[in-house]
Amino acid sequence: MHIPPDLLPEGFRDRLPPQAEVAARVSRAMIDVLASYGYARVAPAMAEFESVLAKHSGDANRNQHLRFTDPVSGHTLALRGDITVQVGRIATTRMKDAPRPLRLAYHGQVLRLRAKQLRPERELTQLGAELVGNDSVAAACEIVGVAIDALEAAGVKDITIDFTLPDLVERLAEKALPLAADKIDAVRSELDMKDAGGLSALGADAYLPLLAATGPFAEAVEKLRAIDAGGALASRIHALEAIAGTIAGRANVTLDPTERHGFEYQSWFGFTIFAKGYSAALGRGGTYYIDRADGPSEPATGFSLYPDPLVDLADESVVRRLFLPLGTEAVTGAKLRHDGWATVAALDENDSAAVLGCTHIWMNGQAIPV
Numbered sequence: 001m002h003i004p005p006d007l008l009p010e011g012f013r014d015r016l017p018p019q020a021e022v023a024a025r026v027s028r029a030m031i032d033v034l035a036s037y038g039y040a041r042v043a044p045a046m047a048e049f050e051s052v053l054a055k056h057s058g059d060a061n062r063n064q065h066l067r068f069t070d071p072v073s074g075h076t077l078a079l080r081g082d083i084t085v086q087v088g089r090i091a092t093t094r095m096k097d098a099p100r101p102l103r104l105a106y107h108g109q110v111l112r113l114r115a116k117q118l119r120p121e122r123e124l125t126q127l128g129a130e131l132v133g134n135d136s137v138a139a140a141c142e143i144v145g146v147a148i149d150a151l152e153a154a155g156v157k158d159i160t161i162d163f164t165l166p167d168l169v170e171r172l173a174e175k176a177l178p179l180a181a182d183k184i185d186a187v188r189s190e191l192d193m194k195d196a197g198g199l200s201a202l203g204a205d206a207y208l209p210l211l212a213a214t215g216p217f218a219e220a221v222e223k224l225r226a227i228d229a230g231g232a233l234a235s236r237i238h239a240l241e242a243i244a245g246t247i248a249g250r251a252n253v254t255l256d257p258t259e260r261h262g263f264e265y266q267s268w269f270g271f272t273i274f275a276k277g278y279s280a281a282l283g284r285g286g287t288y289y290i291d292r293a294d295g296p297s298e299p300a301t302g303f304s305l306y307p308d309p310l311v312d313l314a315d316e317s318v319v320r321r322l323f324l325p326l327g328t329e330a331v332t333g334a335k336l337r338h339d340g341w342a343t344v345a346a347l348d349e350n351d352s353a354a355v356l357g358c359t360h361i362w363m364n365g366q367a368i369p370v
């Protein structure tokens with residue numbers, strides 16, 4: 001098959017100017033927020049041994065990796081699909097003796113074997129923060145707050161955070177709404193599909209009201225409280241209220257307690273971030289455990305943001321370029337760059353500000369809009 005030289009595989013793309021610049025700025029703005037909260041940057045490897053990555057990813061994500069045989073080691077390698085998993089590996093191996101809680105931040109590209117219907121891309125930018133060693137309510141409050149700050153720094157407004165309780169069914173099945181162990185998975189799948197008929201067919205009518213306990217936080221949490229007759233969820237509900245309280249006024253909070261899509265490894269708390277104007281979720285996070293070879297698994301809390309939609313819809317006019325006509329003194333250019341301008345110097349008389357995509361031109365000692 002003849003492959004045209006500009007063709008990329010399905011789900012991959014190049015970013016051109018000025019989008020690539022916008023992408024860098026958006027990421028920078030968010031990463032600076034993470035750094036300002038004390039999250040130290042790590043830069044994990046692009047590819048790993050497939051067996052190691054799979055072990056840390058949980059079974060659900062195992063088949064999501066793009067794999068290939070490495071001619072050098074002879075082993076199967078996988079390209080990373082989620083940097084959180086790598087941060088967990090680093091935290092519990094090379095940084096296993098670093099004091100806890102350990103705050104780590106990351107930014108990079110991740111790859112998916114298959115695109116999702118809503119997201120045709122298979123290569124995504126992912127950045128985030130992981131708080132290793134703590135999955136308390138305080139940790140969750142910090143993580144949700146940092147995620148909101150990061151999005152705000154990138155200019156995102158009207159943020160909605162959708163809370164979920166990833167282990168809800170297991171919790172309820174223990175005592176409040178008893179379920180045979182072999183039915184738990186089936187009930188979870190019916191709840192995933194929001195299928196009332198399916199739940200009834202399983203004899204799990206007691207779980208039906210959970211389908212209605214969704215929507216704006218205040219109302220949904222009351223419905224959840226009403227279902228929770230045995231009080232098995234009391235501490236969870238209390239925790240959700242505390243987290244919602246810390247972000248009140250900064251984001252809309254909703255609750256969908258049975259939502260599990262994308263929460264393969266989260267433990268008691270999970271959240272998805274949306275914002276007005278973006279159809280896809282902008283981020284996700286929650287509490288989870290990281291396996292440790294040298295002892296019991298470690299609790300952690302974190303989030304990942306997926307900023308590509310912000311770049312796709314960004315106002316590209318934010319990238320300003322100042323044309324320096326032929327003969328502009330070198331010191332003038334240096335001063336303007338020092339002042340924050342991106343300068344484009346003419347190389348001969350034929351160069352023009354408009355043709356070179358400049359937004360401004362340096363004339364009579366001033367930057368004049370083109």
Ligand SMILES: N[C@@H](Cc1c[nH]c[nH+]1)C(=O)O
Nearest residue numbers: 084284285286302303304
């Ligand atoms: N990495 C997860 C989100 C997450 C980060 N930390 C904990 N959970 C995801 O992208 O879905």
